[in-house]
Amino acid sequence: MVCRAPSKSVILGIFTLTANSQKKVEILQTPFKDKVFPPAPPIFLPTKEVLSLYPGFVKLYEDRELSIDETYSDLCRALNGLLLKGQKAKNIAVFIKPLETIINGQLRLKNGRFYLKPTGKKEIEISLVAEGLRKIATLAYLAANGTLRQQNLLFWDEPDADLNAKILSQLAQYLIKLVEKSEIQIILTTHNFFLMKEMSVLVEISKGKIPAQFLSLAQGKKGIEVMRIAGICTHNHCA
Incomplete structure (x- = not known):
């Protein structure tokens, strides 16, 4: 479609x-x-999520032979971008809030690893989040760091x-x-x-x-x- x-x-x-x-x-x-x-630049979201693969994946992909499509590496690089702030962050908030409502929380990047901070609860490791929600969280983070624009x-x-x-x-x-x-x-x-x-x-x-x-x-x-x-x-x- x-x-x-x-x-x-x-x-x-x-x-x-x-x-x-x-x-x-x-x-x-x-x-x-x-x-x-x-x-x-275009954004490609593959069938499998990448948030759980993210820690150290780009470096590993560059240094080693892996039987993984390059689109996964490209997506991890896109997730490297720092979050927007100020007016730019306010402008894209309308694109992020509906996704955060679906996943019931915010995606955070700390020390090279992703975590989900559910509303009113402690943050949890992204690997403990349902895979389908990880993909939606990925889209929200790409909007938050300005990649999706x-x-x-x-x-x-x-x-x-x-x-x-x-x-x-x-x-x-x-x-x-x-x-x-x-x-x-x-x-x-x-x-x-x-x-x-x-x-x-x-x-x-x-x-x-x-x-x-x-x-x-x-x-x-x-x-x-x-x-x-x-x-x-x-x-x-x-x-």
């Missing part, structure tokens, strides 16, 4: 990817002049993993408001029909304020087939 800010065009590019591609792909065409992307591209792989229906509904509402109130474009991949339905209903309620596309990929007779629709999928092969 692709959601974008009301005044922005969807970012779709043409690129090459072959069976022997290793570390990069060649971008052939983008909607941007001279292939220049927006100034804010206007004109970002947010890619999130399987955001529904390890989350119950109640939290999924809250998360869907948050993501729609994030798109509506900022220039952030969000691209989600999911197999969860409930999440897709929630997002579709919220998009319809916005009455055109939140342009969105649902893309379905399926194995066809001639290879991968792509279907693009504006509302919720009803086909058997939607994913």
